[in-house]
Amino acid sequence: MKNTISERIFDFLKDFPPFDVLNKKQLFLVSSNVKVTYIEIGKTVFQQGEIPHENFYIVKDGAIGLYRTIESDEILVDICDEGDIFGLRPLVQNDHYLMSAKANEESILYAISVNILKEIIENNEKVNKFLIASFSTNIKTPYAKNNNGKLFANIETLEDNNGNFSDFQTAEYSKDPVTCLKSTSIKEAALIMSSNKVGSILIVEDKNPIGIITDKDLRLKIATGFVSINKKVIEIMSSPVITVSEKITTAEAQIAMLKNKITHLCITKDGTPNSELTGIMSEHDIVVLQGNNPSVLIKELKRAKDVETLKYIREKTSNLLNGYIEQKIPIVFVSNIISEITNAITIKAIELSLKEMKKQPPVKFGWLALGSQGRKEQLLVTDQDNALVFQNVPDENHQETKDYFISLSEKITKKLSIVGFEYCPAEMMASNPDYCLSLKEWKHQFNKWITIPSEKSIMMCTIFFDYNLIYGDLGLVNKMSKSIFNSIKSYEIFLNFLGKNALINPPPLGFFRQFLVEDDGENKDQFDIKSRALMPLIDAARLLTLSHKVKDKNNTIERFQKLIEIEPQNNDLYLMCIDSFKILLRFRTEQGIKHKDSGRYINLKSLNKAEKLKLKGCFKPIKDIQELIKVRYNLSQML
Template structure:
C-alpha cells in the first residue's frame, strides 16, 4: 500500500466488525475507495425519510446521534461512536432512512460505497451473516453471538446480549382500519385525522391488506392511481401476521425477510385469526431507544444532572419492562446495577468538575449495601462511603475537608437524580464515613475485634462495599487488612453467625408466615428481614470464612461456595434459586406498590403465590442450621 491515507483507514477498519473478517485484498479495496468526512457539531448526515445515499458510514472519531421524528418531536434513539456502523439498512433494502443522523460533537466519518460491500457479501459468508444478524438485533458484534440470539435465555451471557431483543415487542392495540370499499381519499383522511402512518383493510375481523404512507407517495401522489379509487387497488396483500408474543428480534427478522415495515398481530398469529393489533418499525425503534447500551451511552454524554435524572427514570421503565417479560432476575440485576454505577460515575464526574482544584490525593467512592452487592433493582436510599490515601498529619484536615465537600456534592446530586438520602446518614458526606486508608483499617479492626451488636450491624453494611470510582489499590489494601483482622480474631465469625440467625425461619410451628407484631407494618410479612437477609448474611459469612475476595454479590458468593464445598452444593444451589425467586418477588411488589417492596400484605397473595414463597423458606432453614452447627451458635444464642 502506497496510499498513506488508505493505510491509516486499513489499520482502523481491521479492528472492527465486519471488516475484521475480511481478507487483506477485500479490506484494501474498501480502504482505497472510502471518502473521509469531517463534521462539525450539529451537522446532519441524513434525514428521516430521505432517500438512501450511495454510502454507509462508520464513525472514526466523535459521535453521531440517531433520532426519530414523531409528531413534531425528535426522539433520541442511539449514539454511534468509534467503530459503529450506521446508514446501512436502507441501502441493502433500497428503502428510505427511518431515522435522522447528526453529529453530536465534532466527528470524522468514513463513507463506504455500498456496492463494494455488496460484492464482498456475495463471496464472504461471515460478512453476510454479520449483516443479517445486525439487522435482526442491536448487538454490536452479532456474528459472534448469532447462536445465542435465538438460544435459551437462561444460558445467555449477559456481557454479550442486548436483552431488548428477547422482550415481547410492543405494538398498537388499536389499529386504524377501513373496509376494502373505502376510497383512497377517505383512507388518507382517516390516517391524517388519526395521525398514523398505516391503515389496515378489514374483512370479517380479518386483515386482508394494508396501506402505508409509502403506498400513498409512490402510487397516488405520483398520479399513477386516482385518489377516488378503492383502497383495494393499492393495498399490499396478503399481510404478514404474527402472534402477540413475538420478540423484538423475531419481529425485526420477519420485517427484513418480507421487506415490510408493519406486522399484523392476530389472536393465534395466523391470517385467519381475529386482528388484535399492529406493529411497526417505529415501535421497535422506540423500544431499542430504551435499551441498556443506549441508556449508558446517553449517560456518558449527559451534560447536566437533569439529563441524568431523565435517564434514571427511563431505567425504572426498563426494569418494569424486564420484569413483565420475565427476564432472568440475575441478568436484570446486572443490567440495572451497571446503569446505576454509570449514573454514580457521571454524578462524580460532574461534582469533580465543580471543585476548584484537583483531588489532593487518590481516593475511592464505595457503594455499600444492596448497591455494593449489585442487587439494587428498585430505587432506594443511598449507602456510600469514601476512602482516600494517607497523608501527613499537617495535611489531614485540609485533605478531609476537600473530600467532605466533594462527597456533599455527590450525595446532593444523587438525591436530585432520585436516590433518597440515607435516614441513618450512612453516606460519604458524613465525616464518620469519609476516612483515609489507615482510619478505615482501624475502623474495621475495631468492629471485628470488639464485636458489639452495633459493630456487627455495621459490618453487615460495610463488608459489602464495592468500588464504583477511584483507586483500586486503596480498596485492595483495605480488603487485605480486613482479612488479617478476621484471622487474628476468628471468634468474630461466630458473632457474625449469631447475627445471621437473628431472624428465625420465616414459617411458624403451624407453617404460618411469621409477620410483624406491631408498628406501622403490623401483620405484614417482612420479605427483606425474614427471607432475603438470612440468605445474604449466610453467603457473606461463609465467603469470609474461606477468605474469598472480590465476591460481594449473593448469587456469586453461593456459586463460589459450591466450588469450595461441593458436599453442600445442593443446599447452595437451592439457596441461589430461593434468592432469585425472593428478589424477583420483592421487585415486583415494589413496582406494584411504588415502594421498596419490603413488606407484603399476605391477604393480597394468591394460594400459588404463598406456596411459591413457602418453597423458598426451606433453604433458609437449612442454611441457618448449617451455620448453627458449623459455628456452634447454640451456645451463643
C-alpha cells in the same frame, strides 16, 4: 510517494469488523478511496426517508446519533462512536434511510463507497456473513468495543444467544388493541381512534383480524377527498393483515415489517389470521425498545453533560426493568444489566462532580457502593449507601484532604439524589465524615468493629462488608479487604457474633405455617420480604464466604455458587438457597413496580393462593441454612 493519510486510515480500519477480515490488498483498496468528512455538532449526515448516498460511514472520532421520527416523536435509537458503521443497509438493500444520522459531538467520519464493498463481498465470504448477521438483528454495526472485541451479531453469537439481548427477547406490544367491525363507518372509526389516542384501528370479524386502518390511511384517502368519510371501513382498510405469534422477538418483528413494508403487526394466539386477536405491535413500539437498549443507555451516560440527563436515563432504565420483569427475563440477567447502568450513572455523577471542584484530587481515592448496590442486587430505585476511601497523607495534611473529599462527596450524593436515589436516612453516605476516611482510618474502623463486636458494630459490618468499588483506585480497596481478613483471623470469634446476627430473623413462618408479619407501626400486618426472607439468605452467604476467606465475591448468588465449589457436600442446600433468592428478588421487584415503592412491605391480602404458596416454598432453605449456621458456629448457647 507514500500516502500517509491512506496509511493512517488503513491502520484504523484493520481493527474493526468487517475490515479486520480483509486481506491487505482489499483493505488498502478501501483505505485509498476513503473520503474524510468533518461534521459539526448538531449537523445532519442524512435524513430519514432520504435517498441513500453513494457512501456508507464509519466513525473515526466523535459520536453520531441515529434517530427515528414517528409522527412527531424523535427517538434516539443508537449512538455510533469509534469504529461503528452506519448508513450501510439502505445502500445494500436499495432502500431509503430508515433513520436520521446527526452529530451529537464534533465528529470525523470516513465515507466509503458501497461499490468497493460490493466488490469485496463477492470475494470474501466472511464479510458477506457479517452483513447477513448485522441485517438480521437490525444493528447498525455488529461491533462494539465494550463487547470485548467480539461481533455483536455474528453467526456464532446468534447461535449462543449472547448478542444484543433486546433483539432476542419477546417484543413488547399493546395487549389492548383498539378494534371495530367491518360495518363501522370510517368516521366512527376515526372518532374511536381519536378518543383512544391511537394511530391505528383493527377491523375484526369473529375476533379475528381482517384489516387495519392507520392515521396514514386517513390522511391519504380521506383528508384528500378520494373516499367519503361516511363510507364503511372496508373501503380503505389494508387487508389482509400480517399476523405473528405472541412469542415473536424484536428481531423477528423488525424483519417482518421490513419484508412486508408495513408499520404494524397483528398479534394472534397462534400467529395466524384465523385465530383470536390478542395485541398489536407498531414500528414505534420497536423503536422505543431499541432506544431503551442497555448499550444505548450506557453510551448516552458516557456522553451526559448534566445531572438532568442522568435522571432521564434513570427513568428510561426503570422502563427497561419493567419490560424485563413483565417478560419473565431471568432475574440474574436483569440484575446484572440494571446494576451496570446504575454504576454507570454513579460514575458519571462522580466525573461531573470532579469537574466542578476547583482543583484535582490531592491523592488517590475510591468510591464504594454499599448494601444492595454493592452486591449488584439493587433493581428498584432505593436510597443510597456509599463510602469513600482516600490514600494516607501526613497528619498535617489530613484535615485539608478530608475536607476536599467531603466536599466532593456532597456534590456526588446531591446528584444521585436528584437522579432519584434518595439520601440515606441513617446518613451512611460518603458525605458523612464518619464514612469518608483514609485507608488507615478505615483499617482502624474495621478492626474496631470486628474485635469489639456490639449490636451496632455487627450491623455496620453487614452493610460495609458488601462494598464494591465503583470509581477510583483498586489498590486502596484491596488493602482494605486484606485488613478485614487479617482482623477476622486474629479474632475468629467475630464470625460467631456474625452468625448470631444472621439468625436474628427466624424463618418467616409461624407455628401454624402463617406468615410472620409486622406487629405495629405504619406497616402493621404487612410482610417484610427484605428483613424476613431476603436478608437471612444474604447474611448467611456473607458469613459462610467470609469464613472461607473468599475475597472476590459480594453478590449473594455468586457467594452461594462459590460455596458449592468449596462445600460440595452442601450442594443441594446452596442450590435451594440460590433458587429461593431469585424468586424472592423477582417477587420484591414485581411488588415494587406494581405499587411504585421499594417493594419491601407486602400486603398479604393482595396475594392469591398461588403467590402465597410460591413465597412459602422459599422459606424452607432459610430454615435449613440457619440450622447449618447454628450448628457450625455452636450458637445454641449464644441465642
